[in-house]
Structure formats: C-alpha cells, structure tokens
Amino acid sequence: QVTLKESGPALVRPTQTLTLTCTFSGFSLPKMRANWIRQPPGKALEWLVHSDWDGDTFYSASLRDRLTVSRDTSKNQVVLTMTNMGPLDTATYFCAQISSKWELVYWGQGALVTVSA
C-alpha cells in the first residue's frame, strides 16, 4: 500500500523559512517521483516542484527562487524548503507521487501551514 504523509509546522512567521517533510512508503526508492502542490484556503491547486529519486528536480518558474527540495534516502523522505514566507503562502501543502505521464497518482493528506505574525 502506497502512503505519503506530510509533516511540519502549522504556523510560520512572516519572512521565516518553511520546512516540510514528506514521508512515503509502499514503493521502492528508485521509483519515487515526489511532487509538492499547495492549495490556499478556498482556492485552486498550485504545482510547486517535482523531484526524482535520481536527482532530477524541476521547480515552478514563479517560485523557483524560494524553493529547495532534498531527499533523505535512509528515512524515505523528501524535504521541501520555502524561504521568505508571507501571508499569501498560507495554504495546505500536499505531497504526491507522480507518474511518468505527469498524473498525480497518490496524495498525502496535506499539511495546513498558516503564515501569521
């Protein structure tokens, strides 16, 4: 059974850096193709980044300068870092496994992150 679970802080102060972790299980590491997607309250989904286990990483052009993705093979984790958080970054952040044809097959439950002083 494939599972993904996001974890991280529920509250972040403006200008701080957000670090979110996606822990996955149920498939072999070489097949890991993790994507991060976010959804502000009441709004649409927004794609953030794609990361293969072999190191290929592709970022949203609009957020490229603020995002970093890393992998911890020993813990089956993918870590998203977003710098200089602001109120507009308040959203539920989802981790998802994507296929080679760019469909998001498996999703985590999401982690709500609120940016507020």
Place this chain on the structure above:
Amino acid sequence: QSALTQPPSASGSPGQSVTISCTGSSSDVGGYNFVSWYQQHPGKAPRLIIYEVTKRPSGVPDRFSGSKSGNTASLTVSGLQGDDEADYYCSSYGGRDNLVFGGGTKLTVL
C-alpha cells in the same frame, strides 16, 4: 505558465450528465496527451479520476470519462450521484518539465 481555464461552477440533477471544460493552449493541453482530472471533496486530498486524457484508474466508475479537442479537454460525469458533488481540477503537462492546473470547478448535484 498560466493556469488552465475551467468554469467556476457546474450543476446537474441526479441521473443527468454534466461536462466540465478545461481550456489551455498548444503549449500544454493541445500539445500533449498528459491531461488529468482530479476530484476533491471538502477537507480531503484530491483523487485522480482521469489520466492521459481518457484513461480511468482502477476503481473509478465508468460514469467518469475524459476527452480532448484541440486546446480544450473535457470531463463528463454521467448518471450524476450525490457523492459526485465536489470540486474538480484538470491538470496538464506544460512542457519544460512543469505541471499546470486549472482553476477548479465546483460541481453541484441539485
């Protein structure tokens, strides 16, 4: 990359059919057969219901179908049921290794 355009709302009575459109450009929807559709109930994660324009994952009822013509993809829900009431999002590979979503459509079952 601009978001794909979806109608904000759609509705139909139980048993009826409803179609939701997703309009992009030749750089995304029109250029690749990598269009997907997701169903999202309130407070839940999205669920993949259509991929590669027309394919259904295992477990998705055949009441859900997808198609594409030019730069516009469509999702049709036939035999509407109460549980179909949800938000629906399309996505497409946008070239240059990126993914683009639509703005979402709220489907109401009257």
